[in-house]
Amino acid sequence: MSGTAIRRPRKRKLKAEINVVPYIDVMLVLLIIFMVTAPLLTLGIDVDLPNSNLKSIETKQDPVVVQVDAQGNYFLAVQAGSNEAVNRETLATKVGALVKQNGKEKLQVYIAADGRSNYQPVMDVMNILKDVGVEKVGLMSQPEKGAKK
Numbered sequence: 001m002s003g004t005a006i007r008r009p010r011k012r013k014l015k016a017e018i019n020v021v022p023y024i025d026v027m028l029v030l031l032i033i034f035m036v037t038a039p040l041l042t043l044g045i046d047v048d049l050p051n052s053n054l055k056s057i058e059t060k061q062d063p064v065v066v067q068v069d070a071q072g073n074y075f076l077a078v079q080a081g082s083n084e085a086v087n088r089e090t091l092a093t094k095v096g097a098l099v100k101q102n103g104k105e106k107l108q109v110y111i112a113a114d115g116r117s118n119y120q121p122v123m124d125v126m127n128i129l130k131d132v133g134v135e136k137v138g139l140m141s142q143p144e145k146g147a148k149k
Helices: 021-040 086-102 119-129
Strands: 064-068 074-077 084-087 109-113 135-138
Touching: 021 135, 064 086, 074 086, 086 119, 086 135, 109 119, 119 135
Parallel strands: 064 109, 109 135
Antiparallel strands: 064 074, 074 084
């Protein structure tokens, strides 16, 4: 027994650092998911405008466009590229605020109704606009192929 040594168990040092590789993997997967789904977001609605043989009107300021889709839903575009789904009350409130801000004479409001939509939602929009003080309302259309320019 004199030649045998007693082995003492070694104590392991604790590893006190956090492994961040799984977090980086999750973040990269989320980044890829957002990059793939971002182009799929709906930024506007497709409206099939009726045809007309009149030329288009050019203006200096962006008009307010109220869109009516084929199902009779309302969308308000105050600035170019910004479409917002609204109901009747919200439409009246927002356009009324624009009338107070810009004045009745300066505010240009156009209705872009889908050619397949019923006539009643367009008349409802016109009545709402009249009630909030809009004096002039334009109807938007697509120019025909042989229209005058």
